[in-house]
Amino acid sequence: MRKTGAALIMVLLVTAAAGAQVVNFASANPGMYMYPIVDQNQISVNAPKNYTTQKVQWLNIELSVDLSKWTNWGVPIFNPDYSFSSSVTCYLDSTPVWQKKLDSAEKFNFTFTLNDLSDGPHKITANVTTVGTHFETIPKWNLTDEPILNSSGAVFFTVDTTPPNLTILGLENKIYYSPNIELQFIVSEPSDTSYSLDGKNNVTLSQNTMLSGLAEGEHNATFYAKDAAGNMYSQTVYFIVAEPVPTAPIVAVSAASIAAAAAGILLIRKRRKEAQQT
Numbered sequence: 047m048r049k050t051g052a053a054l055i056m057v058l059l060v061t062a063a064a065g066a067q068v069v070n071f072a073s074a075n076p077g078m079y080m081y082p083i084v085d086q087n088q089i090s091v092n093a094p095k096n097y098t099t100q101k102v103q104w105l106n107i108e109l110s111v112d113l114s115k116w117t118n119w120g121v122p123i124f125n126p127d128y129s130f131s132s133s134v135t136c137y138l139d140s141t142p143v144w145q146k147k148l149d150s151a152e153k154f155n156f157t158f159t160l161n162d163l164s165d166g167p168h169k170i171t172a173n174v175t176t177v178g179t180h181f182e183t184i185p186k187w188n189l190t191d192e193p194i195l196n197s198s199g200a201v202f203f204t205v206d207t208t209p210p211n212l213t214i215l216g217l218e219n220k221i222y223y224s225p226n227i228e229l230q231f232i233v234s235e236p237s238d239t240s241y242s243l244d245g246k247n248n249v250t251l252s253q254n255t256m257l258s259g260l261a262e263g264e265h266n267a268t269f270y271a272k273d274a275a276g277n278m279y280s281q282t283v284y285f286i287v288a289e290p291v292p293t294a295p296i297v298a299v300s301a302a303s304i305a306a307a308a309a310g311i312l313l314i315r316k317r318r319k320e321a322q323q324t
Contacts, residue, residue, distance in 0.1 A: 088112055088197035089134065089174045099204045101275035104161045107136060107144070109172050109199075111154040132176040139169055148174075163205045173198045206275035210237045214269055214283060217257070221286045225262075229255040237271040237279075260287045 093108035094100060111134055132148035134156070144158050174197050215230040230253060233239060239251040244265055249255075251269065264286050271279040 089172050090199040091170055091172050091201040094170070094201060094203045096201045097203070099206050099275045100163075101205075101207055101277055103163045103165075103205060103207055104159060105163060105203075105205075106157060106159050107170060109134065109136065109154075109156045111148070111156070111174050113148065113151050113174075113176065114153050132174060134172065134174045137169075137171040137173070140171075165205050165207055167202065167204050170201045170203070171198060172200075204275075206273065206277060209277040209279040210235045210271045210273045212237075212239065212269055212271040212279050212281060214281065217267065217283050217285065219284050221288050222260075223288055223290045225258065225260040225287060227257040227260065229257065231269070233271050235273055237273045239269070239271050241267055241269045243267050262287050262289060 089109065089111045091107070092110055094105060111132075113132060134146045134148065134154075135142055136144040136158075138160060143160060146156060148154065211234040213232040215232065216228050229241075229251070231239065231251060240248040241251045241255070242248050243257065244267075248270065257267070264284070266282055266284045268280060268282040
């Protein structure tokens, strides 16, 4: 009986000690703090799409910001009891161009327009920063944590509003005395090139293009170049194909014949001179 009582006392003492340790642990770590989910993409740039080319100098920017999800020691929770302040800033090539203050824990979608964009490559960066007080609500020990949330999204794009320059070699506004004309061309940037002869369907223009079998009369050829952004260049050349001009026959004359003729002329002049002296 004494052994049983002693054992019971021992159990109670151990339990009490354990309880004291739990209380001490809770006192040292009262509450479970809430943090933003680390791998969550808090902000993203939805438009323009990454690595695209735009052929306008204005652009609609679309952003998504998600401040609704936080974690309680790894367990996702929604709309926790906390106070905070957030700021969203958008940069164009490192220059701030738009900003918004947020005061609630929810999902946001924003759209704004950038104007007067210059031709060339650009980078849109959006950053959200949150500073707040986050704490466990049950039980409320009123001890808080103040994590700082920084999340960024970036998109690269190019503005191209300039059409390509296409130079046609071998065809001009003039008269041609041949039904066949060989074409060469130079284009200022990678482009889809084509031509239309006398209003007919477009034909792909290549470096070894030949206009062949052209009928006599007036003609026109329109040349096109379209770059990756969709900018279009066109040029029309008007020309005439005429009947070849006949050439005079060339008679071959030997050196001996020329010498004989020269000698005859000299003899005639000599006799005329002698007759005048008589």
